[in-house]
Amino acid sequence: MKIRRPRLPRTRKGQRRLVQAVMAVCVLALLPATWLYVSTADRLRTTADVPRTDVAVVFGAGLWDGEPSPYLAHRLDAAAKLYRAGRIKVVLVTGDNSRKDYDEPDAMRAYLRKHGVPDDRIVSDYAGFDTWDSCVRARKIFGVHRAVLISQGFHIRRAVALCEAAGVASYGVGVDAKHDATWYYGGTREVFAAGKAALDAVFHPDPTFLGPREPGVARALAVGR
Secondary structure, three states: OOOOOOOOOHHHHHHHHHHHHHHHHHHHHHHHHHHHHHEEEEOOOOOOOOOOEEEEEEEOOOOEEEOOHHHHHHHHHHHHHHHHOOOOOEEEEEOEEEEOOOOOOHHHHHHHHHOHHHHHHHEOEEEEEOHHHHHHHHHOOOOOOOOEEEEEEEHHHHHHHHHHHHEEEEEEEOOOOOOHHHHHHHHHHHHHHHHHHHHHHOOOOOOOOOOOOOOOOHHHHHHHO
């Protein structure tokens, strides 16, 4: 069975319509990314000037041999720095623990403890399977209304936009990262992830797991008061 190759239009009118159609598809594809940039333009800060906030949320970014990946370690370093500077009181670590041999939140907790954050000031969300899930669970499960979000620069705008959509007033801290293959992959992935983010912000789907509310954040904030 022969597969016929698509034929390009031969007339100027047909070619013009083809160019217009391609341009329209490109514009539509970039609209979600444009929304992310516009909606978060005034919500990005650094570790030096982010407003003092009770809670910081650190999103998982993979483990290497059970330890935080370099990208995740940079996020956790920023959270520890904010804690030591007195700019946050509690760190909510949110990540994947969908199987017994993979536990992002516990690895994140252990790393923070080694870098000066007391165990009773760390709260774990074991069902943060993606950014939207983490944001919704921060609000509905852990009762977070305002937070500093910490991630790499290529992801932080999406995190802020989704947490705002989930009801968490947010500022984002985008940590530095080496521009290696992972960085370029992450940046490219965000163009496509922006489309899902726009749908999540509009339709507000339930996260993979919801469950009852947990008092972890409120309990951690009460420590030392």
